[in-house]
Amino acid sequence: MDNLKILPLAITMMAGPQIMSAVIFATAQKAVRISLAFLVGVLMATSLGVAVMLGVATGLGGAVDFGSSDNKSSAGHVIQYVLVALLILAALRNWRKRETVEPPKWLHALMSADARKAFRTGLLVILVMPSDLMVMLTVGIHLEQAKDSYVDALPFIALTVAVGAVPLLLRVLLGRRAASAMPSLRDWMNNNSWLVNIIVCLIFVVLILA
Template sequence: MSTDGLRILPLAVTMMMGPQIMSAIILVTSPRAVRVSLAFLAGVLAATTAGVMVMLGVAGLVGNAVDLGSPSDRGSTGHIVEYVLVGLLALLALRNWLGRKTAEPPKWLGTLMSAGPSRALAIGLLVILLMPSDLVVMLTVGIHIRHGHGNVTDVVPFILLTTLIAALPLLGRLLFHRHAEAATPALRTWMNTHSWLVNILACLIFILLILF
């Protein structure tokens, strides 16, 4: 694996923080947990693959129009774009903090307990392709790879790790069946009432990963 591929790997953590991992947790407590979870994972894998490829194309167009500069130059255009993304994430984190008292998880999360495989597949696609935070992450991945003159294969570990993180609730259920069944509902409740905190943590982790 190249250096570029290694540096973007931690960004996979932020891909699944928020409604994304909450969806995986809810689905794994549903009556058809395994079937719907596998469908959800297929959606996440497909959406992450498509999203990253599109963002690589966007970053390539930007790189052709504007010289992104050297990765070692902290003042290069490529790094400036990343700093702009950091600013947007900081504003998003501030917005979540200010609205924490009235924050509620998306209403559609409450419908997932009765979701079938087709709906779970659609949710897996949409929680990646329609989430602004994930679009920013995938754009950052694209810019980083293009800035470092990497290639398409460098994003494969990122895509696989994102899918693996999405699969953790299902793996936990399969490996620790009884304990997982007892603990998952409590975790689901906590994440529903602290969705604002999960979103803030996702933004802060993303900012630290970009800057350092």
């Protein structure tokens, strides 16, 4: 598997509501405990999701030849091009509705979350987000094309968790400065969720086509 193509997808995994959740938890009163619970959920969800998507890709590979990762006309690349088209449509939809788009109501509820809820959130922001499912399917297809095993996806899984840990690390390392700055970042991301969604879609498109 070409890690130069796969590892950057970890950034897309945590972009959007995922990193917004991480920022919210990093501003909580018990930030370390709650954020760690969230990251455990992210780790378990990503590990499970990649395993399932690798199984899907392997099953499809038995019926459809994905071809080589270097062959731009292979079935594997055709699937990725379909994903690109869907992402572009999603970005356009967010742009058209930017005046009325509001952040998900569940994001506000996270401000009073405990560790158990943070753990569930870590699971759900990975396993129910269409963008993350598409990323993990892309990883599964790359693994199948290269005839690699699940073990080869471990760096991707680790980097996904590492990206999610950035807000907590900033909170711990920068102390009061981060604690005072993060609420402003959290509010900006909530108020501009449409822009965050568009950026996520475009990053994913670039990474797929690169």
